[in-house]
Amino acid sequence: GAIGLEITAGGSSVSGLSIYGFDGPGILIRNGGGNHLENNILGLTAAGLHQSVGPNNTTGNLVGIKIVDSAGNVIGGPSEFQRNLISRSRTHGIEITGVLATNNQIVGNFIGTDLNGTNVGLNGHGNLGHGIFISGAPSNVIGGTSDVAKNVIADSKLYGIAVVRATATGNTIQGNFIGTEVEGKRSNQFMSKGDSSQLPVLDVGNEQGGILIQNAPDTLIGNLTNLRGSNGGNLISGNLGYGIHIQGSGASN
16 A cells, blocks of 8 residues: 655654555655654644544554664654654554564654543544564564653554564563553543543553563563663553463563
8 A cells, every 4th residue: 555655775864744544654664774763643643633534534554654674763762852653553553574673762652642642532542453563573672761761552452562473582672651641540531432521531551461472582571670660660551451461482581
């Protein structure tokens, strides 16, 4: 399907775009690495709204951001002005695939939320696959050890984060909020969709679970600390399935 923006040369910076309603990825990065994506909105309008547009009657792209065999890319950053919003994808919010897709960083983004990092609206903002999906790609980092590095990953139909396949070695998942909104709550409040007086604040848990590790070895989840959501500790709460699901004989260490 049609792609919103495709980057192959490497060393590019993309900022301030609203990309929505495409049959393919909103942004596709392949081959050339070292790109930086910041302050973009994927899957909603520039005002953060969902509308019935395009052949699929939705602002959602097939995938929000897809990286294929491309290394050293940065999605987001520690400043709120670098944050990407990636919501309402018809599959995954962010997908990283291929053995050459290494040393990519996903930092400080809102994935599956509204502009404010929560979930206000009648239909939610979640991605219909995983929030972040790493398939066969090694040594990537989701989040970090500082509070400003955390991604908020919410309302996915599958897992918040999934890391799969034997070649997906040495990935790191630190300091994220998985299944909550930006303040670490399951939702600010919960109101019936039948209440027409105001928009509901919907539950933000990921439906199948927080994190899935499937046959992917040497994955680091968190840090040597008991502080949730800081110093590398993830806050994993409010999900409908597993908090962390480690599956397959290859998911060692």
